[in-house]
Amino acid sequence: MSRRVLIAIGIVLMIALGSHMPAAMAAAPSKPITITWWINPWRIAPPGFPDDKAPTAEDFPKWASEEFMRLNPGVTVKYEVVTNTGFDQKIAAAILAGNPPDVLRPIGFKREWARQGLLEPIDDYLTAEERQDFYQYALDVGKVSGRYYLFPWNNSNNGMGSTLLINPAVFKERGVSTPSLPERGWTVDEFMQAAQRLTFDRDGDGKTDVYALSFPAKELLVMMGWMHVFGARLFNADQTEVVLNSPEGVRALQFIVDAIYKYKIAPEGAAGMGIYDSISMFHQGKTAMGYGGPYEIGRIDRYVKDGQLKEAFPVHITQYPHLAEIGPIAHHTSGGFVVFKQRDAEKKKVVMDFARFLTSKDNMTLLKSLLYVTARKSVNKDLYKGSTFEKEVDVYTRALDYGIPYFGTDITTDPIDKHLQAMFEAALGRTKTPKQALDDFAREANKILFKK
DSSP, X not given: OXXXXXXXXXXXXXXXXXXXXXXXXXXXXXXXXXXXXXXXXXXXXXXXXXTTSOOOTTHHHHHHHHHHHHHSTTEEEEEEEOOSTTHHHHHHHHHHTTOOOSEEEOSSOOHHHHHTTOBOOOGGGOXXXXXXXXXXXXXXXTEETTEEOOEEEXXXXXXXXXXXXXXXXXXXXXXXXXXXXXXXOOBHHHHHHHHHHSOBOSSSSSSOOBBSOOOOTTOHHHHHHHHHHTTOOSBOTTSSXXXXXXXXXXXXXHHHHHHHHTSOOSOSOGGGOOHHHHHHHHHTTSBSEEEOOHXXXXXXXXXXHHTSSSSOOOOEXXXXXXXXXXXXXXXXXXXXXXXXXXXXXXXXXHHHHHHHHHTSHHHXXXXXXXXXXXSBHHHHHHHTTXXXXXXXXXXXXXXXXXXXXXXXXXXXXXXXXXXXHHHHHHHHTTSSOHHHHHHHHHHHHHHHHHOO
16 A cells, blocks of 8 residues: 555545544644633542542642643643632732633632633533533533533532531431431431430440530531521522521521520530530541531541541431422532633633543543543443442432532622621520521621622
């Protein structure tokens, strides 16, 4: 066969296969291109990472940057891991200075960025297959005025506000049955009966050694989960008014206060508790139940590897308790990557390719190392099949089927978060009654959000 014929065949094959080449295999740019991206700490194990070590927040972004550069000569990728504390302030300052990163994994999608023209719409970069593969609600998280602005990545969060964790050893010690599979759901009455038996003095000194659980007032997702158990909602149906001070809201907050001070199934001092206080109590065996989903089970293993925890212990996932007239609840959210406005067309394509690279099927499977659920149906289908955690992930995803967004769908609630936290702190610290705390919060929140 002549050289000319071989070249012709090669050209035909390249044309035939070109449309199937992954985004990361794009042709080299005509000029050097530098991409910047920021991500908050995600301790994801990259390919080939040792099983006996706990990944750091640097490992995944370092690998992703280097791998994309390897596949794309002429492209430089610079990453920065931005701590959760001060994350929003840092990105706000970068936007104000006109120098945001090209790609960002925001802590909560900011719709105002899209409305202000700060983000690139991604509609033209989503294939028909991807539109079918991504969960629609994950896509809708980043939908503004009919266009998409977020490449979905993780489905749900670390489980806060969606599910509880239980220590089966403590349940067995106290002769308490765990809720039944496949959903591990239970009613509020069943929960309270179990909680009272799970609160006990183990060493006989007259002091409570183990509580059923804790109520961290500073962790809004966890606390809003309890509010939703009783049918309370942050907003009215058309999202024009804060209505958390409804009778359902008062009942929910009174339940929490009574759980601490009347039934004593949770420790006092809740007004000063954050989520890490709650996690620590669960890890130390001071509570029979904690909060979170599969990610928090993985935290136990990571803490053992880091030396923060002496030994691992079995954990099951269960739903928040529910009222029959309301049904099970969970928090519904997804996260992903946004692309800030690009001035150069060639760079824009490379930046979009990088965002698609991060959220590709293969790279999304890396979330398994955190026991996260992904935003792709095809990846989730077999991701945990045969795994030690298969049952727990199944319970978690079943809970998410009942999920709703606790903080609305088209409103930025950041300006009222500190007031919401103050409300929980006041009620749990008993400086205000539940009704007083809720009324004061609703009044202030409506003034801030709706000028009422």
